[in-house]
Amino acid sequence: xxxxxxxxxxxxxxxxxxxxxxxxxxxxxxxxxxxxxxxxxxxxxxxxxxxxxxxxxxxxxxxxxxxxxxxxxxxxxxxxxxxxxxxxxxxxxxxxxxxxxxxxxxxxxxxxxxxxxxxxxxxxxxxxxxxxxxxxxxxxxxxxxxxxxxxxxxxxxxxxxxxxxxxxxxxxxxxxxxxxxxxxxxxxxxxxxxxxxxxxxxxxxxxxxxxxxxxxxxxxxxxxxxxxxxxxxxxxxxxxxxxxxxxxxxxxxxxxxxxxxxxxxxxxxxxxxxxxxx
Amino acid sequence: xxxxxxxxxxxxxxxxxxxxxxxxxxxxxxxxxxxxxxxxxxxxxxxxxxxxxxxxxxxxxxxxxxxxxxxxxxxxxxxxxxxxxxxxxxxxxxxxxxxxxxxxxxxxxxxxxxxxxxxxxxxxxxxxxxxxxxxxxxxxxxxxxxxxxxxxxxxxxxxxxxxxxxxxxxxxxxxxxxxxxxxxxxxxxxxxxxxxxxxxxxxxxxxxxxxxxxxxxxxxxxxxxxxxxxxxxxxxxxxxxxxxxxxxxxxxxxxxxxxxxxxxxxxxxxxxxxxxxxxxxxxxxxxx
Numbered sequence: 001x002x003x004x005x006x007x008x009x010x011x012x013x014x015x016x017x018x019x020x021x022x023x024x025x026x027x028x029x030x031x032x033x034x035x036x037x038x039x040x041x042x043x044x045x046x047x048x049x050x051x052x053x054x055x056x057x058x059x060x061x062x063x064x065x066x067x068x069x070x071x072x073x074x075x076x077x078x079x080x081x082x083x084x085x086x087x088x089x090x091x092x093x094x095x096x097x098x099x100x101x102x103x104x105x106x107x108x109x110x111x112x113x114x115x116x117x118x119x120x121x122x123x124x125x126x127x128x129x130x131x132x133x134x135x136x137x138x139x140x141x142x143x144x145x146x147x148x149x150x151x152x153x154x155x156x157x158x159x160x161x162x163x164x165x166x167x168x169x170x171x172x173x174x175x176x177x178x179x180x181x182x183x184x185x186x187x188x189x190x191x192x193x194x195x196x197x198x199x200x201x202x203x204x205x206x207x208x209x210x211x212x213x214x215x216x217x218x219x220x221x222x223x224x225x226x227x228x229x230x231x232x233x234x235x236x237x238x239x240x241x242x243x244x245x246x247x248x249x250x251x252x253x254x255x256x257x258x259x260x261x262x263x264x265x266x267x268x269x270x271x272x273x274x275x276x277x278x
Numbered sequence: 279x280x281x282x283x284x285x286x287x288x289x290x291x292x293x294x295x296x297x298x299x300x301x302x303x304x305x306x307x308x309x310x311x312x313x314x315x316x317x318x319x320x321x322x323x324x325x326x327x328x329x330x331x332x333x334x335x336x337x338x339x340x341x342x343x344x345x346x347x348x349x350x351x352x353x354x355x356x357x358x359x360x361x362x363x364x365x366x367x368x369x370x371x372x373x374x375x376x377x378x379x380x381x382x383x384x385x386x387x388x389x390x391x392x393x394x395x396x397x398x399x400x401x402x403x404x405x406x407x408x409x410x411x412x413x414x415x416x417x418x419x420x421x422x423x424x425x426x427x428x429x430x431x432x433x434x435x436x437x438x439x440x441x442x443x444x445x446x447x448x449x450x451x452x453x454x455x456x457x458x459x460x461x462x463x464x465x466x467x468x469x470x471x472x473x474x475x476x477x478x479x480x481x482x483x484x485x486x487x488x489x490x491x492x493x494x495x496x497x498x499x500x501x502x503x504x505x506x507x508x509x510x511x512x513x514x515x516x517x518x519x520x521x522x523x524x525x526x527x528x529x530x531x532x533x534x535x536x537x538x539x540x541x542x543x544x545x546x547x548x549x550x551x552x553x554x555x556x557x558x559x560x561x562x563x564x565x566x
Contacts, residue, residue, distance in 0.1 A: 058526050058527075059526070059527060061526070061527035061528075062526040062527055065526065065527065065528070065529050065530070068529065069530055084332075084529075085529060088529035088530075088531065088532055089529070144413075145413050146413075147413040147414050150500075152499075152523055152524070152527065153330075153331060153332070153524075153527070154524075154527035170330075170332035170333075172330055176500060177413065177414060177498070177500065177513060178414060178416055178498045178499065178500060178513055179498070179499040179500045179501075179523075180499065181523060188399065189414070189416070192403070192404055192407075192414075192415070193407075193413060193414055195413055196413075196414075
């Protein structure tokens with residue numbers, strides 16, 4: 001009898017969990033956009049108790065693919081959608097809504113920063129990623145081999161960086177030593193090393209992961225500050241976007257409107273990105 | 279029990295069995311169909327070095343190299359370690375401690391692989407990099423060593439069982455002939471358990487080939503064969519880590535997606551071959 005009751009109770013437990021017919025929004029993609037959306041989702045769910053927003057990481061490429069295959073409602077992307085990607089999904093009408101701006105910054109381990117490397121030119125960065133410069137000594141740094149960290153091919157940060165540094169968003173980096181994925185994975189690798197160079201979103205720097213300024217062709221040194229991102233002086237900047245299939249409707253539209261509202265834009269700023277509202 | 283109940287039972291068992299077989303068959307067919315594009319369009323170029331989906335270059339040689347070398351390192355460490363541990367548990371310590379030590383080692387098998395990966399990233403790779411004075415601890419060797427720990431329980435348990443199952447009379451006969459314990463183990467017990475040891479190694483090989491999470495986090499994920507090729511203190515890429523990193527990024531139905539499926543298909547073929555060899559090996563064996 002006991003067993004029978006137990007068996008009876010199992011479907012009850014499941015139905016108790018799934019009985020509320022909440023509206024669900026699935027979002028996934030760029031780990032750069034992720035902190036903003038997950039905070040916004042928390043806030044949004046506080047005021048909309050009938051909505052459930054599930055936020056996943058994976059990178060811009062994953063976001064685009066899943067929106068393309070119509071598996072999710074919102075893709076988070078931090079780069080443009082390539083033509084190849086658009087042509088893969090003829091049935092999907094990719095619609096982009098910018099929600100903020102960000103810079104992609106070359107970052108180094110704090111040991112390298114403290115040894116005096118504070119800025120690099122685009123040309124120097126290109127040489128490092130092509131494998132033509134492989135020791136910090138050649139850049140007046142310590143005599144250590146550069147641990148060059150590259151990112152997975154479909155990552156937004158990589159597209160934006162390679163477009164400007166190597167002239168092609170899908171360029172191969174022959175000088176790379178490691179290929180990593182998410183911002184936090186790369187952050188860990190840079191902290192663990194004492195001679196690493198990587199590429200990160202502006203919001204992911206801390207005391208162990210230092211951002212470098214860029215030396216422009218006219219000799220001007222541009223620091224990766226919010227001000228320089230706002231006025232467009234910093235050379236490697238990008239929009240942070242949400243992508244949907246067609247114009248967002250219903251609850252998805254409400255959520256995106258919330259992110260675009262003053263309150264939502266405050267979350268963007270709090271995550272150290274630049275608000276799109278002027 | 280009535281005859282009809284018996285029939286229902288039979289039916290149920292039969293359906294379950296066929297279902298299990300069907301699942302394997304379906305996976306095989308689906309993998310083959312979705313990787314067909316890759317085999318048809320890329321052909322033998324699949325076994326080249328350059329991987330660049332944006333230029334339709336799909337060479338998986340560096341991943342095959344990574345899988346082979348990581349597995350080789352893992353087995354190279356865990357096989358001797360596993361055999362010695364099994365001998366110790368089965369032959370040397372008193373019977374009453376045997377189960378405690380054995381279950382402690384078997385606990386290793388219960389730890390999820392992502393946890394191995396996290397420990398590997400947080401501590402192990404840092405140790406490797408400072409010990410060998412490397413720029414990064416994410417190397418083929420690191421992944422191989424971690425993998426060896428992960429497959430150790432399989433090897434120890436199976437070999438220990440094999441040794442333990444050898445009837446007492448063999449040990450007594452050896453003793454009666456005046457052999458030392460060392461000689462009993464090397465000259466009598468190990469030769470008898472030879473086939474079981476080989477079976478254990480093949481099973482562990484299967485697990486090592488398929489392990490993904492821990493290896494993916496630790497290997498550095500760069501599609502390159504180090505120079506010289508035996509320098510395993512360099513980052514690399516395995517077939518599984520490539521799949522783990524890129525399958526989400528590839529558009530469904532694209533050549534990229536199909537090639538990743540082809541990698542999975544090849545891996546599946548390798549594992550099936552290993553399994554079949556293991557099965558045949560055990561079939562021929564006559565129990566004592």
